[in-house]
Amino acid sequence: MTTFTEDGIRARRLPFIVATFFGTGLSPLAPGTAGSISALPLAWVLLQMPLLTAGMGVAFLFALGLWSANHLEQVSGQHDAQIIVIDEVVGVCVSTLILGWWLRAAVDPYLLLLLAFVSFRLFDIVKPWPVGWLDRAIGGGLGVMIDDIAAAIMGALCVLGFCYVALVASI
Numbered sequence: 001m002t003t004f005t006e007d008g009i010r011a012r013r014l015p016f017i018v019a020t021f022f023g024t025g026l027s028p029l030a031p032g033t034a035g036s037i038s039a040l041p042l043a044w045v046l047l048q049m050p051l052l053t054a055g056m057g058v059a060f061l062f063a064l065g066l067w068s069a070n071h072l073e074q075v076s077g078q079h080d081a082q083i084i085v086i087d088e089v090v091g092v093c094v095s096t097l098i099l100g101w102w103l104r105a106a107v108d109p110y111l112l113l114l115l116a117f118v119s120f121r122l123f124d125i126v127k128p129w130p131v132g133w134l135d136r137a138i139g140g141g142l143g144v145m146i147d148d149i150a151a152a153i154m155g156a157l158c159v160l161g162f163c164y165v166a167l168v169a170s171i
Contacts, residue, residue: 015071018064018086025085035085036121039092040113046093047100047109054100058093062145065090070141080135080144088124091148095120098156103163119155124148 020026027034046054065086072084080087095116103112123131127147131154135147 015068018068019072019084021085021089025083031082031085032088032124033121035088036092036117036124038085039089040117042089043093043096043113043116044109046096047104047112051097051101054097058090058097061086061093062090062149065145066141068141069144073140073144079139084144087145087148088120090145091120091124091152092117094149094152095156098153099159102160115159116152116156119159120148120152121155123151123155123158127151128154 017023021035021038024035024038025031046057049057068086069080069084072081073079096113099107099112099116103115107115124147127135131147131150134150135143137143138146
């Protein structure tokens with residue numbers, strides 16, 4: 001197995017810092033979950049912004065993720081290495097934006113963040129179709145990032161579906 005230090009990647013390089021989200025991906029235990037947890041303060045900040053501004057911020061973060069994941073994949077030869085967690089960061093942010101758009105007025109922001117985190121991680125770990133298919137079928141930085149976007153959307157839609165059912169059941 002190729003390690004990143006053998007390939008000459010150093011932590012001071014910007015693609016490495018971005019892809020590991022400031023080193024969070026170097027966590028020896030569950031780096032994907034660590035990356036998702038580290039995204040929560042950023043997701044909270046996004047909840048305070050107008051939706052368009054927050055969406056542009058997430059789009060920029062997605063572009064940075066594409067660039068950094070492509071770079072690390074080319075240098076290491078590994079697709080979606082565990083230390084790359086920028087995809088999890090973007091996934092939590094996407095889930096937060098979707099849930100925030102629909103539930104911001106009705107749900108405590110901390111509960112909203114918890115729902116975004118749990119629903120995203122569930123779909124990211126289980127990888128139901130099309131998440132698992134996207135993970136396997138698309139290479140490069142886009143492949144690293146896109147399955148997490150799908151997991152975020154699916155998780156958020158499930159939370160919204162449960163909220164709708166709970167609302168209808170309470171009437």
